[in-house]
Amino acid sequence: MTSVKNKVNTEVGQDLAKAAAFLRDGELVAIPTETVYGLAGNALNTDAVLKIYETKKRPSFDPLIVHVGELEQAYALVKEFPEELKKLALEFWPGPLTLLLPKQSLVPDLVTSGLDTVGIRVPNHPLTRELLLNINLPLAAPSANPFGYISPTKASHVLDQLGGEIPYVLDGGDCQVGLESTIVGLEQGQVIVYRLGGIPIQEVEKLAGPLLILPQSSSNPKAPGMLKSHYAPKTPILLGNLDDMARNYSSKGIPFGVLSFCASYEEYSPHRQILLSQKGDFSEAARNLFAAMRELDNAGLQVILAEELPEENLGKAINDRLRRAAAK
Numbered sequence: 001m002t003s004v005k006n007k008v009n010t011e012v013g014q015d016l017a018k019a020a021a022f023l024r025d026g027e028l029v030a031i032p033t034e035t036v037y038g039l040a041g042n043a044l045n046t047d048a049v050l051k052i053y054e055t056k057k058r059p060s061f062d063p064l065i066v067h068v069g070e071l072e073q074a075y076a077l078v079k080e081f082p083e084e085l086k087k088l089a090l091e092f093w094p095g096p097l098t099l100l101l102p103k104q105s106l107v108p109d110l111v112t113s114g115l116d117t118v119g120i121r122v123p124n125h126p127l128t129r130e131l132l133l134n135i136n137l138p139l140a141a142p143s144a145n146p147f148g149y150i151s152p153t154k155a156s157h158v159l160d161q162l163g164g165e166i167p168y169v170l171d172g173g174d175c176q177v178g179l180e181s182t183i184v185g186l187e188q189g190q191v192i193v194y195r196l197g198g199i200p201i202q203e204v205e206k207l208a209g210p211l212l213i214l215p216q217s218s219s220n221p222k223a224p225g226m227l228k229s230h231y232a233p234k235t236p237i238l239l240g241n242l243d244d245m246a247r248n249y250s251s252k253g254i255p256f257g258v259l260s261f262c263a264s265y266e267e268y269s270p271h272r273q274i275l276l277s278q279k280g281d282f283s284e285a286a287r288n289l290f291a292a293m294r295e296l297d298n299a300g301l302q303v304i305l306a307e308e309l310p311e312e313n314l315g316k317a318i319n320d321r322l323r324r325a326a327a328k
């Protein structure tokens with residue numbers, strides 16, 4: 001017998017009491033953060049955590065980040081909080097920084113995919129922080145997109161893909177950072193960056209000293225989520241010199257999109273063009289990146305042409321996402 005999963009009615013709103021009630025009941029709620037929307041469930045309830053993996057169609061070897069309302073709420077979840085990382089927490093929390101810390105047995109193995117560290121962060125969004133501080137439960141939350149697709153930065157993105165799967169989307173507007181958190185851990189005294197993200201890496205370096213930035217690959221078992229093909233639209237993305245590529249596709253008459261940092265490529269009559277930041281601002285580009293990728297992906301194009309940004313500031317993390325999107 002095949003089992004048919006009943007679709008649920010998905011409500012969108014700003015009702016914190018309702019969101020909290022669903023979460024206490026072991027249901028999932030999409031929550032806004034400054035980085036991307038998360039698909040949240042009670043991290044201490046393995047049934048809820050299982051639902052997260054199922055709803056996202058995410059392999060269970062890819063661990064989840066646990067969200068708390070303030071630093072003090074993190075202590076109960078960890079065996080120790082090394083000084084090197086606490087310094088970063090004190091500086092950047094609430095904010096787009098996830099710390100990998102030795103986990104307490106209270107945290108289900110399912111959350112960490114059996115790893116002995118747990119990823120924790122305090123997100124910087126007024127609604128979600130209020131929710132976390134009031135509910136007083138750690139919330140496991142991956143980005144609220146089906147596994148492998150682009151992370152959602154608007155409530156409507158979540159609804160498009162998870163509508164009918166979860167009872168509530170807490171609508172906190174557009175995500176203000178737009179890139180997932182920077183993931184940092186510590187191994188034998190060395191501070192390691194596992195994922196470039198919303199905190200420019202030079203800011204982490206200023207506090208933590210020389211960093212080891214891990215090349216992100218699917219063969220790195222310590223960070224199983226660092227799969228190369230990730231954050232990918234369904235339409236193929238080509239990364240390269242926009243002038244050359246646009247001229248080529250334009251001459252062939254193939255419907256193509258252009259995703260550029262700040263320059264316009266109107267002269268090649270792209271069918272759809274999006275500039276990430278006309279004034280060349282990295283933060284604005286980060287904020288617009290995922291929504292732009294989604295928009296181009298839904299525009300009926302055969303290919304999306306994109307260019308790398310300068311390798312500085314948030315440009316590094318943006319390039320990381322673009323390369324992964326192009327790797328599919």
Ligand code: TXA
Nearest residue numbers: 035038063064117118119142143180181222223224225
């Ligand atoms: O900004 C963010 O981090 C967003 C918002 C919702 O907080 N969350 C997010 O979660 O991006 P997710 O699941 O899409 O990505 C989390 C990444 C995964 O690649 C996972 O492998 C890695 O974090 N991760 C989580 N816990 C880990 C651990 N204990 N060790 C190594 N990697 C870990």
Ligand code: MG
Nearest residue numbers: 142143144151
């Ligand atoms: Mg994700």
